[in-house]
Amino acid sequence: MPESGATGPLELLDAAVEAMGGENRTGQHEMTQRVAEALNSGDHLLVQAGTGTGKSLAYLIPLISHALTHDKPAIVSTATLALQAQIVGRDVPRLLKALNGKLPRPVDVVLLKGRGNYVCKHKTGGGFPEEGAPDALFSLGEDTAAPHPAAGPATPLGREVVRLREWAEDTETGDRDELTPGVSEQAWRQVSVSSMECLGAQKCPVAAECFSERARAKAGDADIVITNHAMLAISAFEGLAVLPEYDVVVIDEAHELHDRVTGAVSGQLSTGMISAAASAARRHLSVSAEPLDSANRFFESTVEGIPSGLMAAGLTEDQESAITQVREACRAVLSDAKGDGPTPADGGRQMAKSHVMAVFELCERLLTATPAGEVLWASRPSTFSPGTGYSQPDDTAPATINIAPLSVAGKLREGLFADHTVVLTSATLAIGSEFGPVAGSLGLAGASAPSWTGVDVGSPFDYPKQGVLYVAKDLPKPERGTSPAQLDELEVLLKASRGGALGLFSSRRAAEEAAEALRPRVDFDILCQGDSSMSALVKQFSDEPDTCLFGTMSLWQGVDVPGRSCRLVTIDRIPFPRPDDPLMTARTRAVAKAGGNGFMSVSATHAAVRLAQGAGRLIRATEDKGVVAILDSRLANARYGSFLRAALPPFWSTTDRATALGVLERLAGEPR
Numbered sequence: 001m002p003e004s005g006a007t008g009p010l011e012l013l014d015a016a017v018e019a020m021g022g023e024n025r026t027g028q029h030e031m032t033q034r035v036a037e038a039l040n041s042g043d044h045l046l047v048q049a050g051t052g053t054g055k056s057l058a059y060l061i062p063l064i065s066h067a068l069t070h071d072k073p074a075i076v077s078t079a080t081l082a083l084q085a086q087i088v089g090r091d092v093p094r095l096l097k098a099l100n101g102k103l104p105r106p107v108d109v110v111l112l113k114g115r116g117n118y119v120c121k122h123k124t125g126g127g128f129p130e131e132g133a134p135d136a137l138f139s140l141g142e143d144t145a146a147p148h149p150a151a152g153p154a155t156p157l158g159r160e161v162v163r164l165r166e167w168a169e170d171t172e173t174g175d176r177d178e179l180t181p182g183v184s185e186q187a188w189r190q191v192s193v194s195s196m197e198c199l200g201a202q203k204c205p206v207a208a209e210c211f212s213e214r215a216r217a218k219a220g221d222a223d224i225v226i227t228n229h230a231m232l233a234i235s236a237f238e239g240l241a242v243l244p245e246y247d248v249v250v251i252d253e254a255h256e257l258h259d260r261v262t263g264a265v266s267g268q269l270s271t272g273m274i275s276a277a278a279s280a281a282r283r284h285l286s287v288s289a290e291p292l293d294s295a296n297r298f299f300e301s302t303v304e305g306i307p308s309g310l311m312a313a314g315l316t317e318d319q320e321s322a323i324t325q326v327r328e329a330c331r332a333v334l335s336d337a338k339g340d341g342p343t344p345a346d347g348g349r350q351m352a353k354s355h356v357m358a359v360f361e362l363c364e365r366l367l368t369a370t371p372a373g374e375v376l377w378a379s380r381p382s383t384f385s386p387g388t389g390y391s392q393p394d395d396t397a398p399a400t401i402n403i404a405p406l407s408v409a410g411k412l413r414e415g416l417f418a419d420h421t422v423v424l425t426s427a428t429l430a431i432g433s434e435f436g437p438v439a440g441s442l443g444l445a446g447a448s449a450p451s452w453t454g455v456d457v458g459s460p461f462d463y464p465k466q467g468v469l470y471v472a473k474d475l476p477k478p479e480r481g482t483s484p485a486q487l488d489e490l491e492v493l494l495k496a497s498r499g500g501a502l503g504l505f506s507s508r509r510a511a512e513e514a515a516e517a518l519r520p521r522v523d524f525d526i527l528c529q530g531d532s533s534m535s536a537l538v539k540q541f542s543d544e545p546d547t548c549l550f551g552t553m554s555l556w557q558g559v560d561v562p563g564r565s566c567r568l569v570t571i572d573r574i575p576f577p578r579p580d581d582p583l584m585t586a587r588t589r590a591v592a593k594a595g596g597n598g599f600m601s602v603s604a605t606h607a608a609v610r611l612a613q614g615a616g617r618l619i620r621a622t623e624d625k626g627v628v629a630i631l632d633s634r635l636a637n638a639r640y641g642s643f644l645r646a647a648l649p650p651f652w653s654t655t656d657r658a659t660a661l662g663v664l665e666r667l668a669g670e671p672r
Contacts, residue, residue: 009036009062012102016057019098027457031058034455035423039066039248044417044444044452046254046435047425050459050649051616055425056091059250060224064099064107066248067223074224075249077232079256080557081177084111087226087252110215110222111175112243114231118211119174120193122204122347124165160187174211195242196354199347220244229253229260236415237265237408247420254424255609256557258408258441262583265411266404268379269362271300274326277359280352287336292356295325303378303399310582311376311401319401320367327363330356366403377402377582404583406590413443417450428612430456432646437605459649461619468627469615469651470660473636478573482510482517486631490514490570491521492657493629496664499524499546501568504556504614510572511550526550541565556614562621567667569618573632574644575610576603604640608647615648625667627660 013032017024031049038045039062049055063074078084092109160183167179168191176188201207219225227243232251235243251257274296278289299322315323333356337349369376378399405411416422429438435454439445444452475485482505494501499522505511508529515528525544527537529551538559541549545564549555556575559566577584584606588598615628628651635641636655645653654660 007065007102007104009033009065012061012065012099013057015102016061016095016098020094022054025052025054025460027053027460028055028058030455030457031055031425032061034453034457035059035250036062036065038423038453039063039421042421044421044450045423046429046439046444046452046454047423048429048435048454048456049425049427050457050461051427051620052460052622053457055252056087057095059252059423059425060087060091060095063224063248063250064095064103067107068104070247072247073219073222073244075232075243075246076224076226077229077249077251077257078226079229079253079260081228083253084226084228085177092224107224108218108222109224109226110218112215112219112225112227112231113175114228114234114242115195115198115212116192117176118215119164119168119171119176119191120198121168121174121206121209121211122199123193124168124191125206157184157187160184161190164188164191171211173215175215193347193351194354195240196358197347197351199350216244229257230264232257232416233261233264233408237261237411239415248423249416249420250423250425252425255426255428255438255613257424258438261408261412262404265408266402267362267365268400268402269299269323269326269359269366270400271296271303271398273355273362274299274359277330277352277355280355281333281337284348284352285333285337285356287333289333292326292329292333295322295329298322299326300398303401306378306399308378308380308395308399309580310585311378312586314369314371314376315366315401323363323366327360327367330360330363334360362403366401369403371406373406375404375406375583375586377586402582406586409441409443409445411443413449417443427459427616428609428647430454430647431605431608431643437601438609440601441605461622461624461649463619463649464652466619466622466625467649467651468660468663469645469648469653470627470629470657471633471636471653471655472629472631472657473633473655474657475631475633477634478632482514482572486572487514487517489629489631489657491518492661493568493570493627493664494518494522494524494548496661496668497568497627498668499548500565500668501548501570502541502555502559502561502566502617503548503550503570503572504617505550505552505572506575508552511552514572515550524548529555553610556610556617559617560620561617562624564667564670566618566620566624567626568629568664569615569626570629570631571611571614574607574630574634575614576607600640600643604643608644611644612647612649615651619649627663627667629660 009032010029013029027049031047031053034045034047035058049058063076067074076087078087088109088111096107164183164187168174171178201210201213204210207213225244231242232249234240274292278292278296281287281292282289302316302319302322334353337353366376379402380395380397380399429435431437433456436445439452439454443449472489475489476483478486490503503511503514505514511528512530515526519526524546526548527541527550529537531537534554537549538561541547542561542565584602588602591601592598618624618626618628635644
C-alpha cells in the first residue's frame with residue numbers, strides 16, 4: 001500500500017493542482033472547503049461556481065476523502081452525457097494519477113446509466129422478438145432472430161443491427177456511448193430493453209453476462225458513482241433501487257435538475273400506445289386483446305376533437321369512462337397472462353406485459369390525478385404549415401393526454417433531501433446574489449424545508465474587462481419568428497466581428513431562417529444546427545475562427561469553445577417558456593393562486609437561468625474577449641429586465657450600437 005501523505009481535502013487539492021501543472025484558484029479552494037464542511041456536517045449546500053473555477057476537482061476531492069472513510073458509495077449526478085464522459089474519461093483519471101501516493105488506498109469510480117443504455121445479451125441472442133417487420137432489417141427469407149444473418153442485411157437499419165450484434169460480443173461494458181460510430185435509435189432498440197421489459201436477474205438465462213447488472217454490481221462496490229439526473233429522479237420519486245444506497249450526492253449542472261426530474265416523471269397516453277400494447281398482447285400472451293382494442297376505440301373517440309393545450313378542468317366524464325375501460329382491459333390481460341407461456345425466459349411475453357403494464361399504470365395515474373398534484377394537457381404531433389412558415393399541431397390527429405407533476409419540490413424534499421446530504425452546483429444557481437428562486441423550485445423553501453446554505457465562489461475571469469454586454473434597446477419588441485430589424489442588426493454585428501459568432505435562437509425554425517437570410521449577405525460561412533452532427537459542427541466552428549454557428553437550446557448550454565472562434569454571442573430573444581406551454585401555465589397559475597407572482601417565480605426565473613447559460617458561452621478561458629449581443633429590447637426596457645440582468649456574468653454593459661461594433665471591429669483586427 002502506498003504511504004499516505006496529505007489527507008485533508010485542501011492539501012489534496014494543492015497536491016493535485018501542482019501535479020497537473022495548474023494554478024491556485026481562490027474560488028476552487030473555497031468550494032473544496034465548503035463541500036468538505038457540508039459532507040461532514042450533513043447540511044445541504046448550493047454552490048455557484050463560475051466557468052473556469054474547476055468545480056469538478058473542487059467536489060471530487062472532498063467526495064474521495066469522504067469515500068475513504070465511509071461504506072456507502074457517494075453519488076455524482078449530471079444532466080448531460082458529455083459531462084459524465086468528461087468526469088469519467090478525463091477528470092477522474094487525471095486526478096487519481098495526480099494523487100498517486102497521497103491516498104491510503106485505490107479509489108474506485110464507476111459510471112452507472114439506465115438499463116436502456118446497455119446492450120441486452122438475451123435480446124441479441126434471439127431471446128426477444130424483433131421490433132418492427134423482419135424485412136425492415138434483413139433480406140427476405142433470412143432468419144431475423146439469428147445473431148448473424150447469412151445473406152447479409154438489405155437495409156441500412158439491418159446493417160446497423162448486424163454491427164451492434166458483433167459489437168456486443170466484443171465490448172467490455174455494453175455501453176452505447178462507447179460504440180463508434182453511433183447508431184440510430186431504431187437500431188439500438190433492436191438490441192436493448194427497458195427496465196420494464198427486462199426479465200430480471202432471477203429469470204434471464206444470461207443474467208451472469210448482463211452488462212446492466214454488472215454495472216449495478218460494480219456501482220454497489222464503488223467509492224463514487226457517476227450517474228444522471230433521470231436516475232436520481234426515479235430513485236427519489238418512485239423509490240426504485242436503480243442506484244446503490246448512498247448518503248451523499250453532488251448534483252452537477254444543478255440548474256437542469258428541476259426540468260430533468262419533471263421529464264423523468266412525466267407520462268403520456270395515446271391511442272398508438274394502447275394499440276401497441278394490444279398488438280403485443282395478441283402476439284405474445286395468448287390472450288384476447290379485443291376488449292383492449294374496443295376500449296382504445298372508445299378512448300380515441302373522446303380525444304379526437306379536443307383542443308391541444310392545458311386541460312384545466314381535468315378529464316371529461318367520457319374520457320374518464322374510456323380510460324377506466326382501458327385500465328380494466330389491461331388488468332384483465334395481465335390477469336389472464338399469469339402463469340401462461342412457454343418458458344419463464346420468454347422475452348416476447350415480458351415485452352408484451354411491460355407494454356400493457358405501462359398503459360395500466362398511466363391510466364391509474366390519470367384517473368387518480370388531482371389538480372393540486374398533477375397537470376393534464378392534450379398534445380398532437382406538429383406538421384409544417386407553408387402558410388405560416390411554422391410547425392402547427394395537426395388537429396385532425398387524435399390527441400395524446402399528458403400528465404406531469406404540478407411541482408417536483410415536495411417529492412424531491414422527501415425522496416432526496418430528507419435522507420441524504422446534497423450538494424448542488426452550477427455556474428448558474430443564483431439570480432444576482434439570491435439562491436432562493438432556484439432553491440424553492442427544488443423543495444428547499446417553506447417552513448418544513450430542510451436547512452441549506454448558498455455560496456457563490458465567483459469566477460477566475462475578469463468579466464468587465466473580458467466581455468461586453470450589448471442590449472439592442474431600440475429594436476421592436478420580438479414577435480413570432482426573426483424580424484427584419486433583428487436580421488439587419490445581426491448582419492451589422494456579424495460584419496463588424498467578421499464572423500466568429502455563436503448565434504443562439506429560441507427555436508430551430510428561427511435559427512434556420514436567420515442562417516438562410518444572412519448567408520447571401522456575408523462573405524464567411526454560417527453553419528446551422530441540423531446541417532451535420534452537433535460534434536462535427538462545433539469542431540468546425542472551433543477550428544475556423546471566421547465561421548459562425550447558429551442553433552438552439554443544445555448550443556445554449558453545451559458549447560465550450562475558448563479562443564477567437566467565439567468572439568460574439570448573439571441571443572435572439574429572452575428565453576421565456578412558450579406562452580402556450582401547458583405545464584408552465586399551470587405552475588404560474590398555482591403560484592398566483594397561492595398569493596405569489598407567478599410570472600416572476602416561474603417564467604422569469606426560468607428565463608434568467610437560461611439567459612445566463614447562453615451568455616456564459618462567450619468567456620471560457622482567461623484570454624477570451626468578446627461581446628454578448630441581446631437582440632431583445634425588453635432586457636433594457638421592461639420592468640423585469642433588471643432581474644434578468646442580475647443573473648448574467650458582470651460584463652461591461654452598453655446599449656450603444658456604435659460602441660459594441662467598435663469593440664467587435666477591434667477584436668476582429670487582432671493578430672491571429
